[in-house]
Amino acid sequence: MKSLVRENDEILVNSAPKRLHIITFGCQMNEYDSQRMAQMLMDSYRLTPFPEEADLIIVNTCSIREKAEHKLYSLLGRLKGLKRTNPSLKIGVAGCVAQQLGKDLFERAPQVDFVMGPQGLYDLKRIVRCLEKGEERLLKTELNEDFDIPYIDVPLPRRGDVRAFVTIMQGCDNFCTYCIVPFVRGREISRPVDDILREIGSLVDQGVKDVTLLGQNVNSYGKKPSEGVDCPGLLKEIDRAFPGIRLRFTTSHPKDLSDRLIECFGRLGTLCEHLHLPVQSGSDRILKRMNRRYSRAEYLQKVEKLRSACPDMTITTDLIVGFPGETEEDFSQTMSLLEKVRFDQAFAFKFSERPGTAAARFPEKVAEDVKSRRLTKLLELQNQIGLEQYRRFEGRVCQVLVESSSREKLTARTRENHVVNLEGGSNLVGRLINVYIERACHHSLVGRILH
Ligand code: SAH
Ligand code: SF4
Ligand code: F3S
Numbered sequence: 001m002k003s004l005v006r007e008n009d010e011i012l013v014n015s016a017p018k019r020l021h022i023i024t025f026g027c028q029m030n031e032y033d034s035q036r037m038a039q040m041l042m043d044s045y046r047l048t049p050f051p052e053e054a055d056l057i058i059v060n061t062c063s064i065r066e067k068a069e070h071k072l073y074s075l076l077g078r079l080k081g082l083k084r085t086n087p088s089l090k091i092g093v094a095g096c097v098a099q100q101l102g103k104d105l106f107e108r109a110p111q112v113d114f115v116m117g118p119q120g121l122y123d124l125k126r127i128v129r130c131l132e133k134g135e136e137r138l139l140k141t142e143l144n145e146d147f148d149i150p151y152i153d154v155p156l157p158r159r160g161d162v163r164a165f166v167t168i169m170q171g172c173d174n175f176c177t178y179c180i181v182p183f184v185r186g187r188e189i190s191r192p193v194d195d196i197l198r199e200i201g202s203l204v205d206q207g208v209k210d211v212t213l214l215g216q217n218v219n220s221y222g223k224k225p226s227e228g229v230d231c232p233g234l235l236k237e238i239d240r241a242f243p244g245i246r247l248r249f250t251t252s253h254p255k256d257l258s259d260r261l262i263e264c265f266g267r268l269g270t271l272c273e274h275l276h277l278p279v280q281s282g283s284d285r286i287l288k289r290m291n292r293r294y295s296r297a298e299y300l301q302k303v304e305k306l307r308s309a310c311p312d313m314t315i316t317t318d319l320i321v322g323f324p325g326e327t328e329e330d331f332s333q334t335m336s337l338l339e340k341v342r343f344d345q346a347f348a349f350k351f352s353e354r355p356g357t358a359a360a361r362f363p364e365k366v367a368e369d370v371k372s373r374r375l376t377k378l379l380e381l382q383n384q385i386g387l388e389q390y391r392r393f394e395g396r397v398c399q400v401l402v403e404s405s406s407r408e409k410l411t412a413r414t415r416e417n418h419v420v421n422l423e424g425g426s427n428l429v430g431r432l433i434n435v436y437i438e439r440a441c442h443h444s445l446v447g448r449i450l451h
Helices: 028-040 066-085 096-101 104-108 120-132 181-185 193-205 231-241 259-264 284-289 296-309 328-341 368-391
Strands: 018-024 045-047 056-061 090-095 114-116 138-140 163-167 210-214 246-250 274-276 314-321 345-350 397-406 409-414 419-423 432-441 444-449
Touching (some): 028 056, 028 163, 028 210, 066 096, 090 096, 090 120, 096 104, 096 181, 114 120, 193 231, 210 231, 296 314, 296 328, 314 328, 345 368, 419 432
Parallel strands (some): 018 045, 056 090, 163 210, 274 314, 314 345, 419 444
Antiparallel strands (some): 397 432, 409 419
């Protein structure tokens, strides 16, 4: 759970009289959407990090796992109290839970004034105008297959951001059996190349130097014949137009990771040597039941190809433990895959049953204590591997991009996506500098500036 702006952020100053507080749950696509919402309202609302001084609060929600949904209800409970002290406060729920529950949210949380899904949020200005006229319980949750993602031509809500996200496609057509995303984000829709290039251009003008392209499945970007440019094609166009940036993309589905895309690593100067490639399980039996449409061997082969294109490449992943029917043998296959691939980082989750998905109807549920035990074992192994992987940078000189500073402490990032902590002045923010890596910690490196 994140506020779009924090206390010390330099918020784009405008003279708008009303105040807006946005809270974001979930993935980077939701963070991107929260920024768009702030931008859409920028001429009448200015952002505040404090919910208690807001006239409008928007909660952008995630329904990927049950826990995220629970957190939303406890937050809405707290926000209800604010309505008692400020009766004119309006509360909106956006994002994936909004899409999933629609008008039922008004019953479960009567303090909510409007509900809008991931496509509906582009109608935010009209919704807010209607609320201001006294209309109540506004709902916008249609999902259309031929939706065009609008271009929003307004500066970023925060000044001085060095990194930024650009959504290049929405939705997902894959229907992995555990996953709610295809139901709440709808079918895959790619944005036009020209919009993407224009948006990156505007970010670069605002000082952004590290751009991450976003989508639930970015490597199937432009897959409709009418769209013309595919993911490698898009990367090449961006690389040509903005040779000075660092470029990344996430998330990739292993089945759609083509040789042409792999070849982009090492060949395009802007493309950073990091790929997030969620494997989910190391067992073929479970991968099949998950409808992932690749085998363990195929996944390992792709990793090998990536590493031969780019030997120092960082590969990170997502894993699910306790999927229905997962036996000890299946789990040990996942553990052995971790040892084989040696990910720099892995995000592991206990399987969470999502309403309406195929896996919610699968028998052979795995008991909660078994899931917990497997998760702990997996994290223990990955922590050790991750640290060893990070140690490969000890004693090396790396070029890092400085992202932020706080009291002479800088946070920077390598091309391979490792966070580096070092000492230095705030004048270095936004600059590329060479650092000597002194030591590795869990999930970060400690460096020293080379003069
Ligand atoms: N589009 C991305 C993933 C998006 S969701 C992809 O295909 O890889 C992010 C991660 O949440 C997934 O990779 C998966 O590991 C996890 N996840 C999704 N549904 C889940 C569920 N029902 N229970 C537990 N974890 C889940
Ligand atoms: Fe979910 Fe699978 Fe689509 Fe990823 S590819 S969003 S895990 S259905
Ligand atoms: Fe969550 Fe929706 Fe993203 S379910 S992970 S916010 S696509």
